[in-house]
Amino acid sequence: MSSVPENVSPRVSDVDRDSAVERLQEAFAEGLIPQEEMHARLQTALTATTQAELASALESLPDEDTGPTVVVNAAGGLIHRRGRWQVPRSFKVTSRMGKVYLDLSRAVIEYPVVNIELHLGYGWARIIVPPDATVNYDELAAEWKQPSYKAPQHGNSGGPRVRILGTMGHGRLRIKHGRG
Structure with a gap:
């Protein structure tokens, strides 16, 4: 029997963190995130170790429109x-x-x-x-x-x-x- 919990969120990579930071920066530039909230979201993204923690930094942002x-x-x-x-x-x-x-x-x-x-x-x-x-x-x-x-x-x-x-x-x- 394994002692690892079943609902553990996968770990994030540096690429995942970098992508999240870039998305936050673009959202800030578009006026979707106020300045006082930006620092906290960046801190969360940079220190995230799981996908769930990373997702919390990006919550409430609209789906990314990559466009053509x-x-x-x-x-x-x-x-x-x-x-x-x-x-x-x-x-x-x-x-x-x-x-x-x-x-x-x-x-x-x-x-x-x-x-x-x-x-x-x-x-x-x-x-x-x-x-x-x-x-x-x-x-x-x-x-x-x-x-x-x-x-x-x-x-x-x-x-x-x-x-x-x-x-x-x-x-x-x-x-x-x-x-x-």
Whole structure:
């Protein structure tokens, strides 16, 4: 006869904790969690040892909407989107020698966080974001030239968060805000 209880919640991994922390950060950025509650939820997620403890940190959050992912693979050429186009939750571009021009300033953006993943060998990328967007490109590894981005002097608020990640070989990423 075993002495292990039958209803023990499985243990969590570091990957589970990291995923929960990222979900909490996104929920906080979307305004779903007040600041005074965020610290306690993060503490719970970071110290959780069981799935039940981890679930308690995420309770009352709506189901995660991963949304569509658009994947574009090209050897070269120009990948171009502008005007009123529907921005997916995740946009992934892989190109050995191509150029990427994404203008989100007049696009339809339904998600509070948009992920743009670039994997460019020798091309350049230019991304124009809405005037009220916040931009994060900390997860982009640039081999040759660092991204060019000048944050607006006025504080951004209320707009989408645009996360740019991936790898840039021998090209350059330029990010700017569109006009309001």
